[in-house]
Amino acid sequence: MPQNDQINRRVVLAQRPKGAPDANTLRLEEAAIPTPGPGQMLLRSVFLSLDPYMRGRMNDAKSYAAPVAIGGVMTGQVVAGVVLSNLDAFAPGDFVLAGSGWQDYALSDGVEVLNLGPSPARPSWSLGIMGMPGYTAYAGLLKIGEPKPGETVVVAAASGPVGATVGQIARLKGCRVVGIAGGAEKCAHVVDVLGFDACIDHKAPDFAEQLRAACPDGIDVYFENVGGKVLYAVLPLLNAFARMPVCGVVSWYNLPGLPEGPDMGPVIMGTILRMKVKIQGFIIFDSFPRSLYAEFVRDMTAWLDAGEMHYTEEVIDGLENAAEGLYGLLEGRSFGKRVVRV
Numbered sequence: 001m002p003q004n005d006q007i008n009r010r011v012v013l014a015q016r017p018k019g020a021p022d023a024n025t026l027r028l029e030e031a032a033i034p035t036p037g038p039g040q041m042l043l044r045s046v047f048l049s050l051d052p053y054m055r056g057r058m059n060d061a062k063s064y065a066a067p068v069a070i071g072g073v074m075t076g077q078v079v080a081g082v083v084l085s086n087l088d089a090f091a092p093g094d095f096v097l098a099g100s101g102w103q104d105y106a107l108s109d110g111v112e113v114l115n116l117g118p119s120p121a122r123p124s125w126s127l128g129i130m131g132m133p134g135y136t137a138y139a140g141l142l143k144i145g146e147p148k149p150g151e152t153v154v155v156a157a158a159s160g161p162v163g164a165t166v167g168q169i170a171r172l173k174g175c176r177v178v179g180i181a182g183g184a185e186k187c188a189h190v191v192d193v194l195g196f197d198a199c200i201d202h203k204a205p206d207f208a209e210q211l212r213a214a215c216p217d218g219i220d221v222y223f224e225n226v227g228g229k230v231l232y233a234v235l236p237l238l239n240a241f242a243r244m245p246v247c248g249v250v251s252w253y254n255l256p257g258l259p260e261g262p263d264m265g266p267v268i269m270g271t272i273l274r275m276k277v278k279i280q281g282f283i284i285f286d287s288f289p290r291s292l293y294a295e296f297v298r299d300m301t302a303w304l305d306a307g308e309m310h311y312t313e314e315v316i317d318g319l320e321n322a323a324e325g326l327y328g329l330l331e332g333r334s335f336g337k338r339v340v341r342v
Contacts, residue, residue, distance in 0.1 A: 001030075002318070003044075003104050003342055008033045009319055011102035013068045017058055020254040020330070025058065026074060026102075026323045033105045041087050043080035043098055043106050048319070048340040049127035050326045051076070052225075055253040064283045074102040077132060078342070079116070079123045093118045097126045102322055104342060128161050128337035129311040130300060136284045137165035138296045140245035141223060142173075143288060144280045149174030151220035154211075154237075156230050158199055159186040159312075161337035162247060166223045167196050168309050175221075178214045180230055182332050189335075193310055202226075208233040221245075227252045232264060235271045246281040253330060312336025 003009065007030045014027040036042045057075050060067050068075055078101070082094045087110045090096065097114040100106035116126060128134060147153050153170040157163040158179025167177045167190070179190040179199035187199035198214040200207060211233050218239040224231060227249030238244075252259060272279060282288075303309040314336050316325040322340045329338050 005033070007031070008103060008105040010104070011074050011319065011322060012071050013058060013074055015070065016060060017254075019256045021055065021058060021323075021327055028320055028323075034107045036084050036086055036107055038086055040107050040109055041085035041090050042083040043078075043096065043100055043108055044083050045078045045080045045100065045104055045106070045319075045342040046095070047079040047124040047127060048102060048322060048342050049077045049132070050316075050322065050329055050334075050338045050340060051132070052248055052250045052253060052330060054326055055250075055330055064286070075099070076101050077127055079126055080106070090115060091118075095120050095123050097131065102319065104319065124313060124315070124339050124341075125311070127339055128313060129165060129304070129309070130297070132284055133161035133337060134165050134300055135293060135296050136247050137162045137223075138169060138300065139284060139288045139292055140247050140282055141166050141169055141221070143292070144245035144278075144282065145170075145221040145223060145243045147173050147175045147221050150176070152176045152178065152215055152217055153221040153223070154178045154180065154215065154219045154234060155196075155223045156180045156226035157250070158190045158194075158196065159335060160225075161311075162225055163223065164190070164194055164312070164336070165309070168194055168303075170221070171195055172303065172308060178211070178219075180211070180226070186335065189312070193312075195310075202230055212237060218242075223247075224249070226250055228259070232267075235267060238271060238275050238277055240275050242275060242277045244277060244279040246279060247284070250330065314338045316340045318342075 011026050011028050017025045057068050077099055080096055082090050082092050095116040147170050153175045155163045155167045159181045167179055170177045177196045179196045180202050181187050181190055182203055187201050190196045190199035200210045215237050219237045220239050220242055222234050222244045224244055224246045225248035228251035319342045
């Protein structure tokens with residue numbers, strides 16, 4: 001059933017997955033549309049963001065945020081329209097950026113909600129290049145990676161919304177940029193459209209050798225959001241005092257336990273010690289001062305207006321297709337930023 005003004009479709013966590021999520025993990029159900037009380041507004045979802053972190057929120061494990069409860073609405077950022085409002089700062093017809101999750105309608109008290117106004121030009125971009133992924137790339141690269149002109153920056157998942165933005169910013173800062181992506185089509189896009197100096201297909205049997213050849217002067221900054229064999233290929237190439245911002249390790253998200261194969265802990269820790277590598281994990285909403293977001297909006301807007309930044313968006317229609325959209329993303333079957341037109 002498509003979105004309407006009679007019911008509230010909600011996608012809830014039906015059971016916690018062991019390994020990769022499947023058809024039993026999430027459930028689409030129907031509920032009554034809530035009524036806003038004093039100090040509340042009713043939001044109607046327009047676009048839903050799909051992001052790798054959602055897999056972690058399915059687990060009942062200690063993390064930076066509470067897990068989704070069994071039977072609870074799946075977490076996620078949305079661009080929504082204000083239907084009814086009892087808040088002075090929001091009026092019916094306004095578009096907002098909110099964390100109301102995988103559902104048609106939600107109540108909000110306006111806390112941590114960004115008003116986008118009544119007619120934003122590209123509302124879905126607030127979930128991508130002008131939102132969390134873009135800000136993640138900007139803050140992680142510039143404040144942790146600290147790239148300098150002439151350095152070599154390597155970016156994993158280079159065709160994705162974070163990686164693509166990291167690489168383009170690094171190029172604007174005068175760096176040599178090498179991307180890593182899955183498949184010839186994605187690698188061609190990274191070089192021909194995004195302007196990276198090179199892109200290596202991690203599916204190639206000689207991936208590690210190709211990466212070494214593409215980085216003859218070693219690696220100064222490695223932006224990590226994949227983990228696994230990509231990380232292991234990068235480690236021997238890190239230069240002294242290399243920096244590694246870590247915003248994700250998507251290749252490990254579906255593992256039910258420790259990765260198979262040899263224990264790489266000694267190699268990782270030994271490299272960190274010998275090469276004096278700075279590694280810092282970060283979660284974008286609490287790792288940087290709030291003032292940095294205004295700088296990001298200023299710079300990204302200028303780069304987009306000048307045509308110096310390219311952005312690819314993949315739109316899936318229907319809340320009922322959101323689960324398969326997320327599972328495909330986790331398996332590397334997305335291209336650019338993936339959103340759902342609810």
